[in-house]
Amino acid sequence: MKKITLIIGLLLLSLGINAQIIVLDPGHGYGASTSNNPDGRTATEIETSLAVGQKTKTLISNSCNWTAHLTRTTNVNGWISVNQRALMSNNWNADRFISIHCNAGGGTGTETFYCTADDTNTAPDIAFAKKIQADMVTHGSWNNRRCVDDFGYLGYHLGVLRYSSATACLNEIGFVDTTADAAKLNSDSWRNNFALAYFNALKSNLQMTCAGTAVPGNFSLTLTPECSGTSTQNRLNWTAATNATGYDVYRNGALYASNIAGTQYTNTLVTGGTTYTYHVIAKNSTGTKTNSNGTLSAKTLVCNAAPGSFTATLTATCSGTQSAINVTWTTSSNATSYDIYRNGNLYAPDLTGNSFLNTYLITAGTSYTYSVRAKNANGTANNSNGTLSKTAISCSSAKMANDTDSLAEIKLYPNPNDGKFTLSMNKQMASKASYVIYDVTGKLIQSKQLDDKEMHSDIEIDISNFPSGIYMVNITLGNQEFSKKIIKN
Numbered sequence: 001m002k003k004i005t006l007i008i009g010l011l012l013l014s015l016g017i018n019a020q021i022i023v024l025d026p027g028h029g030y031g032a033s034t035s036n037n038p039d040g041r042t043a044t045e046i047e048t049s050l051a052v053g054q055k056t057k058t059l060i061s062n063s064c065n066w067t068a069h070l071t072r073t074t075n076v077n078g079w080i081s082v083n084q085r086a087l088m089s090n091n092w093n094a095d096r097f098i099s100i101h102c103n104a105g106g107g108t109g110t111e112t113f114y115c116t117a118d119d120t121n122t123a124p125d126i127a128f129a130k131k132i133q134a135d136m137v138t139h140g141s142w143n144n145r146r147c148v149d150d151f152g153y154l155g156y157h158l159g160v161l162r163y164s165s166a167t168a169c170l171n172e173i174g175f176v177d178t179t180a181d182a183a184k185l186n187s188d189s190w191r192n193n194f195a196l197a198y199f200n201a202l203k204s205n206l207q208m209t210c211a212g213t214a215v216p217g218n219f220s221l222t223l224t225p226e227c228s229g230t231s232t233q234n235r236l237n238w239t240a241a242t243n244a245t246g247y248d249v250y251r252n253g254a255l256y257a258s259n260i261a262g263t264q265y266t267n268t269l270v271t272g273g274t275t276y277t278y279h280v281i282a283k284n285s286t287g288t289k290t291n292s293n294g295t296l297s298a299k300t301l302v303c304n305a306a307p308g309s310f311t312a313t314l315t316a317t318c319s320g321t322q323s324a325i326n327v328t329w330t331t332s333s334n335a336t337s338y339d340i341y342r343n344g345n346l347y348a349p350d351l352t353g354n355s356f357l358n359t360y361l362i363t364a365g366t367s368y369t370y371s372v373r374a375k376n377a378n379g380t381a382n383n384s385n386g387t388l389s390k391t392a393i394s395c396s397s398a399k400m401a402n403d404t405d406s407l408a409e410i411k412l413y414p415n416p417n418d419g420k421f422t423l424s425m426n427k428q429m430a431s432k433a434s435y436v437i438y439d440v441t442g443k444l445i446q447s448k449q450l451d452d453k454e455m456h457s458d459i460e461i462d463i464s465n466f467p468s469g470i471y472m473v474n475i476t477l478g479n480q481e482f483s484k485k486i487i488k489n
Contacts, residue, residue: 024069310374
């Protein structure tokens with residue numbers, strides 16, 4: 001019987017030790033702005049103190065066999081004086097009392113006050129206040145201002161501390177009128193850290209081992225616009241946040257997808273060419289944390305299918321007396337332009353038709369190889385019949401009249417020059433035009449597709465940054481190619 005009585009006694013003692021009563025006192029009273037707050041406090045002070053109190057209560061409720069009370073649970077409708085809050089704490093038989101405030105008046109950092117007035121045993125209050133101050137400095141990354149006795153020092157907090165029967169302190173988290181402090185006070189992630197500081201300090205001061213789940217840790221987000229076939233989408237990837245049990249995705253400021261277990265989300269319900277903004281929140285039962293690199297924006301891609309298969313054909317022909325190779329090809333579905341490769345090197349880029357007459361450096365009796373590549377923003381495709389070869393033929397000495405006229409209408413001047421010269425194409429009627437410049441080794445050094453205005457006006461060309469020497473300028477008009485030599489001094 002004695003053993004049973006002893007066991008019951010020890011059990012009750014154990015329950016009594018663990019069943020602590022914590023009172024959290026969000027300071028500054030009710031009211032969402034200075035206009036309806038009797039204490040003249042700012043929204044930052046009012047809202048931060050309540051948010052931190054609520055988060056601390058959640059940590060306690062989720063992790064420990066304690067009872068946690070809040071002296072206020074809303075920012076509106078009413079006012080409770082500091083003396084009334086102390087009375088509420090006493091009526092709840094609080095073991096620990098934390099009054100949560102934000103500072104003002106210029107300064108930075110955190111500070112904690114205790115009160116020794118009318119107290120015959122001040123050591124518990126001092127130890128509790130010092131622990132709160134130390135953990136807030138650590139978890140809040142705050143400057144350590146001070147931990148002092150309010151009695152005989154400032155006296156601002158005597159009402160709420162002096163008349164509380166519990167071991168009590170008052171913590172000023174940070175300064176609302178200092179920009180850096182205010183940014184942290186208004187941050188949900190930092191409020192989680194402040195609550196964790198209070199929770200850890202309470203466990204240590206009460207010598208309890210109940211394990212609290214820490215709020216999610218820092219993590220970062222990347223946003224990638226991409227195509228899936230012809231469909232556009234935005235892919236979100238993020239690093240794992242420690243302690244997180246799930247993630248919420250916000251698009252354009254509103255919750256879009258919730259309780260994602262992994263670290264990736266693909267948003268497919270998007271419109272090509274439209275800009276979207278995203279941020280991700282990691283969460284668990286004790287709090288949330290936003291991705292550390294903030295809100296990201298991206299413009300979705302306009303997705304088309306890659307170019308389809310097509311075939312190319314080579315014909316040995318003449319352009320006047322000049323030997324030529326005529327390259328033609330069938331239309332590739334989805335293609336926006338074509339590149340011509342000669343002897344394995346890019347020769348004529350960004351063509352929009354289905355043929356190209358190559359006259360530059362074509363010698364009768366010599367074989368030349370060509371391939372054509374169709375392309376658009378989503379890929380490329382080579383002509384399906386591969387690389388083709390053709391031997392150039394010898395052409396008669398008679399010069400075609402229309403070729404003479406065309407050559408006469410294309411001028412490069414001055415020649416020789418210092419690398420800056422003018423291309424003039426008077427009276428040209430072609431639907432498209434471009435020029436390509438090669439050095440004596442056949443290396444392409446400059447190319448340009450001309451717009452309608454440039455086709456009917458003089459074009460200024462600058463190759464002054466290239467070495468002195470002889471250069472060939474190939475001008476393409478429609479499906480005709482003309483070559484001229486220039487000398488750079």
